[in-house]
Amino acid sequence: MWRAIFRKKLFIAIMTAQFMIFAFDTTTRADDVSIGFLYTIPTLMGFLIIERGLQITIVVLSITLILTGCFFPVPIETDLLVFFANRVLSIITVLITGIMVNYRVRMEQTLGDALAKERKASAMQRAFVSMVSHEFxxxxxxxxxxxxxxxxxxxxxxxxxxxxxxxxxxxxxxxxIVLIERILYTSRAFDNKISMHLERVNLWTLLKSIGRQHSEVALSHQIKVNVHDLPVSIRADRNLVTYILDNLIGNAIKYSPEGSVVEVTGQTNGTMAVIAVRDQGIGIPEADLPNLFEPYYRGGNVAGISGSGVGLYLVETFVRMHGGRILVESVEGQGSVFTVQMPVAGAEPAPAVSTGESSFPDKQ
Amino acid sequence: MARILCIDDEAAIRRLIVEELRDAGHEPIEAADGETGLALIASQRPDLVLCDISMPKLDGYQVLERMRALGPDFRLMPFVYLSAMAEPRQVTAGKRLGADDYITKPIAFEELVATIERRLRR
Incomplete structure (x- = not known):
């Protein structure tokens, strides 16, 4: 990656220098047509690579240089007509070819992007069908x-x-039912159609009750919930926050061995409520961390552990809707920590936030 | 009567299969993961192995592979997959690996015992 960046920088430097020489040449030695065109090809090749802003800057700079050259005394032996014709021709050639190449590159990029998007969508579709079939x-x-x-x-x-x-x-x-809910909400999340109903949510009670619910089922895990440094309540959508915390604690249990400890701690950081869920589980391979919140993405080490692949996608979406963020730290084989930061005062008013009834149904 | 080992990480499914096998007059033994299953194959030498594929620790593919490598006695031991992976390519993959049968979930319980007994007669 660094090599690619370095190569690109070097190329831009060489190219800029060439364009300047070209501009200067056409200005001062306009009688020699060949010299002017000598620089055209590498210059145009450079146009393929660099960003649009830089292209414009270079063209403007060069034109300025050439026009400035007009005010310098023209070499005596030069035919004035040839001088100007050459200058104008050079500029036009550069500009037209540059624009055409640029257009083509942009078209290819657009097509490539569309194709990549389509491929990703169809891969996701396949993953979804396969997951549904298996999980049901x-x-x-x-x-x-x-x-x-x-x-x-x-x-x-x-x-x-x-x-x-x-x-x-x-x-x-x-x-x-949980699976169906997740599928429905994933599809609504794709279309940005999940609405929020902000209200005061008592974090202490909520966390304790979610912790207790999980303790009743996961008898072999030790679930420790410490809420004392958390704000008592935050402004949020009750159902979405419940989903976030329930999912993170559920994951911590699901991906850690029996007898291990799942620890939920909280603190207040300025205007943010920070909740951390720590487990001693299988952890997440480093290579999977960047894609963890992608829909239908599952870690490389989850073979044999059933899951829909959309839980964390929804968690991240819901946290983001509240104006918060989620962080992951994990060492494969040692455990993971998911940290959720949510504004105590609730999300900034955004157009996507409706004040209607929350669309996320209560958990049974 | 045959001794049949059932390896599946879903306790409820294991219980159902064990009940059904017991009803049919067999002697079922069970394991909740691949590792335990493989150990039981070696120590109990069942007449037939019923094995799930998607399991923690050791998956069904690894169980079959390691079982066949245990020794000459295990090379012909009847081995039947019982899996929710029901796509044709997954079934083919399982059979290619050397499974004698591949039953997909949801299990047709009426046929489960018939399949097992047909396999045992050979």
């Missing part, structure tokens, strides 16, 4: 299996047995 099959297997087994029993079923099966079915159903 497991809960369906459980529901169908329980129904099949219950249809098969010949003697009376014990209440305990029935309870186990009902619980198993309901868990599978709620797994599917």
């Amino acid at each position: 099959r497991t809960p369906l297997t459980i529901i169908d299996g329980e129904a099949y087994r219950m249809g098969k029993v010949k003697q009376a079923v014990s209440p305990e047995d029935l309870q186990t099966r009902v619980k198993s079915i309901r868990q599978a159903v709620s797994r599917m």
